[in-house]
Amino acid sequence: MTDTPQQTQREHSGASPGTMLREAREAANLTHAAVGEALHLTAHYIRSLENDDYNKLPGLIFVKGYLKSYGRFLKLDVDALLALYEQRVQEMPAVKNQTLAGNYTRKRNDQAIGWAIAATLVILLGLGAGWWFVGREEKVTTTSTQIQLHTTQASTAATGNSDIASERDSSTREDQPAGNETTDAAATADSPTAPTQTSAPAPQPAAASSNTPAGVPVGQPATPAAPANPAGKISVTPSPSGGRQINLLGPGPDQLLLNFASNSWVEVDDETGKRLYAEMMHTSDVLLVKGRAPFQVLLGDARKVSVNFNDAPIDIRGSIRTDTTARLTLANPGNSAPSLAENPVVNVQRTAGLSH
Amino acid sequence: MFKKLRGMFSNDLSIDLGTANTLIYVRDRGIVLNEPSVVSIRIHNGVKTVTAVGADAKRMLGRTPGNITAIRPLKDGVIADFQVTEKMLQHFIHKVHENSFIRPSPRVLVCVPCKSTQVERRAIRESVMGAGAREVRLIEEPMAAAIGAGLPVDQASGSMVVDIGGGTTEIAIISLNGVVYSESVRLGGDRFDEAITTHVRRNYGSLIGDATAERIKKEIGCAYASKTIREIDVRGRNLAEGVPRSFTLNSDEILEALQEPLSSIVQAVKSALEQSPPELASDIAESGLVLTGGGALLRDLDKLLSEETGLPVIVADDPLTCVARGGGKAMELMDTHALDLLTVD
Numbered sequence: 001m002t003d004t005p006q007q008t009q010r011e012h013s014g015a016s017p018g019t020m021l022r023e024a025r026e027a028a029n030l031t032h033a034a035v036g037e038a039l040h041l042t043a044h045y046i047r048s049l050e051n052d053d054y055n056k057l058p059g060l061i062f063v064k065g066y067l068k069s070y071g072r073f074l075k076l077d078v079d080a081l082l083a084l085y086e087q088r089v090q091e092m093p094a095v096k097n098q099t100l101a102g103n104y105t106r107k108r109n110d111q112a113i114g115w116a117i118a119a120t121l122v123i124l125l126g127l128g129a130g131w132w133f134v135g136r137e138e139k140v141t142t143t144s145t146q147i148q149l150h151t152t153q154a155s156t157a158a159t160g161n162s163d164i165a166s167e168r169d170s171s172t173r174e175d176q177p178a179g180n181e182t183t184d185a186a187a188t189a190d191s192p193t194a195p196t197q198t199s200a201p202a203p204q205p206a207a208a209s210s211n212t213p214a215g216v217p218v219g220q221p222a223t224p225a226a227p228a229n230p231a232g233k234i235s236v237t238p239s240p241s242g243g244r245q246i247n248l249l250g251p252g253p254d255q256l257l258l259n260f261a262s263n264s265w266v267e268v269d270d271e272t273g274k275r276l277y278a279e280m281m282h283t284s285d286v287l288l289v290k291g292r293a294p295f296q297v298l299l300g301d302a303r304k305v306s307v308n309f310n311d312a313p314i315d316i317r318g319s320i321r322t323d324t325t326a327r328l329t330l331a332n333p334g335n336s337a338p339s340l341a342e343n344p345v346v347n348v349q350r351t352a353g354l355s356h
Numbered sequence: 357m358f359k360k361l362r363g364m365f366s367n368d369l370s371i372d373l374g375t376a377n378t379l380i381y382v383r384d385r386g387i388v389l390n391e392p393s394v395v396s397i398r399i400h401n402g403v404k405t406v407t408a409v410g411a412d413a414k415r416m417l418g419r420t421p422g423n424i425t426a427i428r429p430l431k432d433g434v435i436a437d438f439q440v441t442e443k444m445l446q447h448f449i450h451k452v453h454e455n456s457f458i459r460p461s462p463r464v465l466v467c468v469p470c471k472s473t474q475v476e477r478r479a480i481r482e483s484v485m486g487a488g489a490r491e492v493r494l495i496e497e498p499m500a501a502a503i504g505a506g507l508p509v510d511q512a513s514g515s516m517v518v519d520i521g522g523g524t525t526e527i528a529i530i531s532l533n534g535v536v537y538s539e540s541v542r543l544g545g546d547r548f549d550e551a552i553t554t555h556v557r558r559n560y561g562s563l564i565g566d567a568t569a570e571r572i573k574k575e576i577g578c579a580y581a582s583k584t585i586r587e588i589d590v591r592g593r594n595l596a597e598g599v600p601r602s603f604t605l606n607s608d609e610i611l612e613a614l615q616e617p618l619s620s621i622v623q624a625v626k627s628a629l630e631q632s633p634p635e636l637a638s639d640i641a642e643s644g645l646v647l648t649g650g651g652a653l654l655r656d657l658d659k660l661l662s663e664e665t666g667l668p669v670i671v672a673d674d675p676l677t678c679v680a681r682g683g684g685k686a687m688e689l690m691d692t693h694a695l696d697l698l699t700v701d
Contacts (some may be wrong), residue, residue: 039668040662040666041666042642058642058643059508059643060504061505061506061507061646061672061673062646064672064673065644065646065671067669069658069662070669238369
């Protein structure tokens with residue numbers, strides 16, 4: 001093709017790829033059919049190309065390919081032709097654009113969600129860590145207060161019992177918490193059934209102690225009954241037999257004296273069922289309870305305990321059950337001798353609870 | 357669960373795991389990696405370590421000392437060395453996530469040859485999973501190529517695509533998002549190189565390497581006789597004299613050398629046309645077939661196919677990246693069910 005200056009100007013100013021092709025073809029003196037045959041395209045495709053009617057052609061990729069081969073066939077500048085074509089396509093938005101991307105233009109927001117989750121996690125972690133540190137500090141303060149309290153009480157108890165402690169080495173036990181006391185009691189019990197008996201009532205004093213404002217550990221022998229018997233006075237002195245003598249001095253004329261020849265658990269309740277004293281007693285210990293009868297007494301190993309009520313010895317052998325426990329009710333009806341009565345209901349319960 | 361969380365910081369990838377080149381397309385970013393599928397491995401005290409991957413490793417091909425081997429872990433479009441492929445993919449996936457401080461765990465769409473067996477597909481899937489992907493989808497290469505080339509795959513009209521890769525040539529007829537007919541010929545750009553090497557050895561008594569053969573193919577290779585003859589000077593080791601010698605090759609003799617692999621491709625295309633349903637054959641006869649893949653860059657290959665089949669033949673824009681771009685476009689449908697139509701098990 002021989003380009004005249006006029007032609008070139010027309011091509012570059014407003015001409016379309018179609019007109020460029022048609023002029024070149026006419027200049028080469030070729031028919032649509034001849035071009036179609038050479039390019040293996042149908043004549044109507046050639047006409048569509050020359051008329052810039054791209055909607056009649058299969059798709060943009062094909063149009064571009066056809067233009068390239070047509071331009072090459074006519075020995076035109078293919079790049080210029082394609083540039084014109086691109087320009088043309090941009091001016092014609094209605095041209096078919098059969099690409100997948102055209103149908104699906106979705107913005108991805110997964111990453112935004114990812115960062116949001118990460119930020120939330122970091123904030124939560126920060127809050128958690130802060131809460132943990134604050135909580136820990138408070139706990140440390142509380143614990144130190146408690147430790148202080150314990151130390152004071154333990155030292156008070158130790159001072160009160162200094163003479164006994166020297167003889168019985170009970171001061172080591174005094175420092176032990178309630179749980180250890182139970183274990184200790186179980187380990188030192190004589191009879192094989194004693195551990196069962198002693199371990200069961202142990203939580204009771206602990207439960208009682210939890211109600212007290214001072215939070216005094218119950219297992220400590222010097223002060224166990226203090227919360228249970230706020231009206232009474234507890235004092236500990238050495239007994240003549242070498243053990244401890246625990247005096248429980250409440251208001252009332254009656255007096256109960258228990259001598260322990262062996263380790264035994266003891267519980268003493270007053271008439272209203274209020275717990276006056278509950279503890280593991282050791283060999284040679286003496287428990288003196290003064291108050292108003294009747295007393296309800298539970299002995300863990302009743303065989304080795306002698307009971308005196310208002311200075312009169314009481315035979316409790318009939319009340320000892322097969323598991324060596326005894327539940328006594330020591331009443332004082334008038335001036336007559338103290339009666340010995342069992343509480344059958346309680347007995348049944350205890351047996352059921354303790355014997356196996 | 358952590359993998360999913362990590363995935364939120366990773367980009368979705370489309371990988372064209374080719375015999376010659378691996379391309380990675382990242383959603384919203386386009387093609388970010390185009391490197392040769394070559395890994396160089398150093399063997400020291402029986403322990404293998406990867407020394408270089410991609411372009412660095414390709415430069416080592418044929419130039420390595422005894423303890424380093426530069427290998428291509430894929431052959432004929434499928435995995436030949438599972439572990440090395442995994443390492444290579446791991447390297448590439450990390451490379452496209454360079455600025456990420458969290459270990460990437462992307463969703464990956466991988467293009468596989470349409471005639472690959474279940475075993476080969478599973479190997480690819482597990483290799484990509486091993487490289488750190490959290491979800492792997494497979495798409496047939498010609499389908500991806502067609503989408504990448506911009507063919508109207510979702511319409512009820514036949515489109516034919518011929519994807520000439522390094523190891524395989526994939527021919528497929530596609531209509532309504534499905535492959536109607538597909539054929540995979542295990543020859544491609546590599547076979548062209550081999551044919552050139554053989555020709556030089558036979559006619560010049562000289563040995564040339566793969567890289568030189570590829571350079572010859574790119575510079576003067578052609579598929580159809582033309583009036584202009586191009587020439588190239590190459591150096592190879594003369595087999596008789598044992599010393600390097602220089603000689604000149606022209607495009608005509610390369611055309612002759614390439615006759616055998618080219619005729620195989622032409623045969624495969626003709627056979628596909630023979631077996632396509634008549635309605636689709638008519639669509640294809642009217643609109644023509646589309647060439648993609650690196651092989652489409654061979655000069656006048658479209659002319660050869662056009663003359664041989666009597667159909668218009670079109671070379672897609674940027675044919676090398678068609679498959680990866682098509683995979684990328686398909687990946688945009690990943691969150692919808694539309695992708696299920698395009699992918700394979």
